[in-house]
Amino acid sequence: MPTPTITIRNLEKYYDTKKVLNHINLEVLSGQVLGYIGPNGAGKSTTVKILTGLITDFSGEVIVNGINIQEDPLKVKSMIGYIPEVAELYEVLTPREYLEFVGSLYEMDAALCQERIEKFMTAFGLKEQIDNRIESFSKGMRQKVLIASGLLHNPDIIILDEPLSGLDANSVILIKNLISRLSAEGKTIFYCSHMMDVVEKVSDRIILINHGEIVADGSFEELKQKEGGGNLEQIFASLTASNISNNEATDEFIDALKN
Ligand SMILES: Nc1ncnc2c1ncn2[C@@H]1O[C@H](COP(=O)(O)OP(=O)(O)OP(=O)(O)O)[C@@H](O)[C@H]1O
Numbered sequence: 001m002p003t004p005t006i007t008i009r010n011l012e013k014y015y016d017t018k019k020v021l022n023h024i025n026l027e028v029l030s031g032q033v034l035g036y037i038g039p040n041g042a043g044k045s046t047t048v049k050i051l052t053g054l055i056t057d058f059s060g061e062v063i064v065n066g067i068n069i070q071e072d073p074l075k076v077k078s079m080i081g082y083i084p085e086v087a088e089l090y091e092v093l094t095p096r097e098y099l100e101f102v103g104s105l106y107e108m109d110a111a112l113c114q115e116r117i118e119k120f121m122t123a124f125g126l127k128e129q130i131d132n133r134i135e136s137f138s139k140g141m142r143q144k145v146l147i148a149s150g151l152l153h154n155p156d157i158i159i160l161d162e163p164l165s166g167l168d169a170n171s172v173i174l175i176k177n178l179i180s181r182l183s184a185e186g187k188t189i190f191y192c193s194h195m196m197d198v199v200e201k202v203s204d205r206i207i208l209i210n211h212g213e214i215v216a217d218g219s220f221e222e223l224k225q226k227e228g229g230g231n232l233e234q235i236f237a238s239l240t241a242s243n244i245s246n247n248e249a250t251d252e253f254i255d256a257l258k259n
Helices: 044-051 073-079 095-105 110-123 139-151 169-184 196-202 220-227 232-239 246-256
Strands: 004-015 018-029 033-037 059-064 080-083 157-161 188-192 205-210 213-218
Touching: 004 044, 004 188, 018 044, 018 188, 018 205, 018 213, 033 044, 033 169, 033 196, 044 059, 044 157, 044 188, 073 080, 080 139, 095 110, 095 139, 110 139, 139 157, 139 169, 169 188, 169 196, 196 232, 205 220, 205 232, 213 220, 213 232, 220 232
Parallel strands: 033 188, 033 205, 080 157, 157 188
Antiparallel strands: 004 018, 004 059, 205 213
C-alpha cells in the first residue's frame, strides 16, 4: 500500500461563526487523480486554499509528504503546483518573463527553467507568442500560461481548479492526457471542477462534499453501484438535492419571465 501524499485529519474551518468545513478526513495516495466536487459553496475552494497554504487558520491536521503544513508551510508549498481558475497574471510581462519569475520563486536552475518554458509553450502552441505581453492574450492563452506556471517546478502534487476553463478542444485533450501521464508517473492530482463529464473520466477516485462534509467517496464505478446507476451528473444531483428540484427551479425562471 503506497503511503498517502496528502493526509487530512479532522479538518474544520470557520468563517466567523459559520462552519464551512466539518470534520474532513481524507488520505490521497501517490498517483491518484482525485476529483473533488460539490455544489456552489460546499467548501471546495476553502479546502484547496488550506492545502496550498493560503488559509492558515483552521483546526485539524494537513500533512503533505509527511510534513505538517502548519509547521513548515514553505516546504509544503514547494511540493505543490497550484493551478487556480483565475489568477492575477502580471499582464505587462511576457509568458517567458512571467514563467522565469515563477521559476525564480521556486529557486529553479535558470537553464532548466528556460528549457521547460520553451517546451511548455511549444506544446501549448504559444511558441510564437512567448515574448509577447500577456495583456494581448485571450482567456485560453492566459489559462495555458497559468497551467505552465503550476507545473514548471515539477511538483509532486498538482492541484487544479477548473483547469479547462476557456481552453479549446485540442488543449482540453492535451490536459486530460497530461493528467493521466502525470498520475502514471506517481504525481498526486487534486482536481476540482463542476464539469462532471470530465471528472467522471479523469478521476480514479471522487470525493463529493456538501455543506462542508464528505458525502461520497469512491471510484465512479463504486459511486454508480451505490447510487443505482446513472452518470456522475445524475449521482451528483441525487446526493446534493436541495429543497427545490432542478426542474422546479427551471419552471421558476420561466414563470418569472412571463410577467
Ligand atoms: N472569505 C470568506 N468569508 C466568509 N465566508 C466565506 C469566505 N469564503 C468562502 N466563504 C463561505 O464558505 C463556504 C464555502 O465556500 P467555498 O468558496 O469553499 O465553496 P466552493 O465549494 O468552492 O464553491 P464554488 O463551487 O461556488 O466555487 C460558502 O458558504 C462561502 O460563502
